[in-house]
Each structure stands twice: as C-alpha cells, then as structure tokens.
Amino acid sequence: MRISEIAQEATTPLTAVKYYQREGLLPPGEKTAPNQTSYDDRHVRRVRLVRALLEVGGLSVAATKDVLAALDADDAPLAEAFAAAQHAMSSPRAHDAAPSPAARERVAALTSAAGWATTDENPGLDAAARALDGLATIDFEPTDDYLQAYLTAAATAARADVEALGGRHDRDDVAELMVVGTVLGDPLFAGLRRLAHEDVTHDLFPVADQDGRRS
Secondary structure, eight states, rough: OHHHHHHHTTTTHHHHHHHHHTTTOOOOEEEEEETTEOOOOHHHHHHHHHHIIIIIOOOOOOHHHHHHHHHHHSSHHHHHHHHHOOOOOOHOOOOOOOOOHHHHHHHHHHHHHHTOOOOOHHHHHHHHHHHHHHHHHTTOOHHHHHHHHHEEEEEEEHHHHHGGGGGSSSSSHHHHHHHHHHHHHHHHHHHHHHHHHHHHHHHHHHOEEEOBOOO
C-alpha cells in the first residue's frame, strides 16, 4: 500500500498524512525499493487515530506523541496509556494559574466523600479546582448540591467509558478505545451538556410567542 492509498483508505487528505509522517506520528513503513516504501492496514488505523486526537480532540503534536508512545509500549500497563491521555487533555495552558488550595481541598473532599479512589496526581483535581476558582471570580459559590450533580453525571459517564472496554479483548483495541474515549469523551460530554442547557432553559425560562403563548 502506498501513502496515497493510506490517505484514501483513511478518508484523510494526503497533505495531512504526509504531515503526520513528517512529525513522526506514523510508524515507519517497509522499504521495498530505494525510493519506494510499503504500508499496511496498521498505518491506516494510525492515521485515523492521529486525526481524531489532533483534529477532534484538539491535542498538540507533542501531546499526541506522548499518547502514542504510551499506546505503543507493549510491555507497559494499560493504565499508563490512560494516564497519558488524561494528562494530555488536562495539562494546564501557559496562562493557567495554579488552583487555590481552598478550591483544591474542596474538590478532594467532595470526591473523597463520594468514595472515589483517586490520587493527588490526577490532573482532573487541578482542572476542577481551577473551574471553582473561575466561578469565584463572578461571586458564584457552588452549593454542595450543585457540585453533587456534576459528580453524579461524571461518575455515570466514566462508568460508561470503562464498561465499553469490556467489549474489546485485544490489548491494542482496548488501549485505543481507552485513549480515544478519554480524549473525545470531553467534547462529547460538553456537546451533550450544551444541548441539555437549551432544553432545560426552555423549561425554566419559557419565552412567549407573538400570541402570548409560552414555549
């Protein structure tokens, strides 16, 4: 299979595939002649994965390389690939401030009270704490009930993610779904949450039409 055929099979522009190749995001092909390299279905699958991580998941090239390295380490536990994906999605941007100790302690207390088995190194702790700090800048102090709703929704989504792995038995399939599910689960959850916002807003803040009927 030639590189142009990879692009066709993966329904990805050839320019993008060549870019992935230049950035070292694709495994090397097999040299069949001095100026000819052969590729196979593994490369098609990798192109699709890289495209999902970069274009849909929004990861940087460097973060994508970290995730792929964890996936390609055959002797590494799956938890390492999962952790690499979590850190790639949750790593703070250059302008992000460190969360306040109070916000961090509150998130840790809430997850502990819920019985979650987590570690202080999980990047989600700081990400959630920074969100609380952001809410504080507009003088909004979330109640425990408010945050409990988020905890419940997050636990339901996380269980769905992990239980989906049970339908796959090959290590590579499990690792790939674990990583892609982590990266793409965020935009999926956010998209559905925005749709739900629209629906709930219609219930709580109905708008009257021209005839005075509320909708």
